[in-house]
Amino acid sequence: MKRKGILIATLALLAIAGFITYQTRFAYSEPDEVLTQDEFVETFEETEALKEIDGLDRVGVNGNSPEEKILDVMHQMTHQKIVANQKWGAVPMTTRNIEQLESIVSSTDNIRTPEVKKQLLQIIAKWKQGDFSEADTDHNYIWDLQDGTLGKARGLLSKEEELQFIEEWFIEGKVEEDK
Known part of the structure; x- marks a missing residue:
């Protein structure tokens, strides 16, 4: 009887762990507030916080670049906006x-x-207008063109999550590159 109780408790813990893993890795709810392009421009572009890492020339993309490189840059641009x-x-x-x-x-x-x-x-035209409401769909379209297998987008970052991403990848990352 005691073993049966331990088995049931173990199975219950595994079920709870599985549910928590699912919720944190796969479940997604739309954020209440997202970072607008106007807020991004005001906070980062107008203050020149990203000046040193702005411009596609720094990543080697130009009119002669192969499709693979262009897609890679577009894909990486969506990372600022998406949950994956x-x-x-x-x-x-x-x-x-x-x-x-x-x-x-x-x-x-x-x-x-x-x-x-x-x-x-069409994707770029939306971005140019400050419309990132479908950035996850845009990411997955590009990701499919690249035959992606890991990292499919499953939603948009909240305003706080995007600000944290920008800080970690562009502000702190830039400081580390400058050393």
Whole structure:
């Protein structure tokens, strides 16, 4: 009888642990408040907090870049906005980066099809207007083009989460690079 009780208690603990793991890794609820592009510009661009890491030239993307590199930069730009279990790399979602990206994508012949190029330009056009309400969907479209297997977006970061991401990846990360 005692063993049966221990077994039941163990199974209950495993079920609770599984539920907690699911909630923290896979479940997602829409944030109450997200960081707007105006707030981002006011806090980071107008204060020049990201000046040293702004510009796509620092990541080696230009009109001659292959599609793979362009997609990689767009993918990394979405990391500032999305919830995912894994993220590799980040490029700030600045006005300058968005404008440079638009120029690069519109002028390149290195995108696989006209349909993909059109979709990428539509995504960039939303970003240029400060609309990141579908950044998770945008991420997953790009991620699918890259044959992604890990790190699928499952929602948008809250305002606080995005500010923390910016601080960790762009402010503190920049300081570490400068040393």
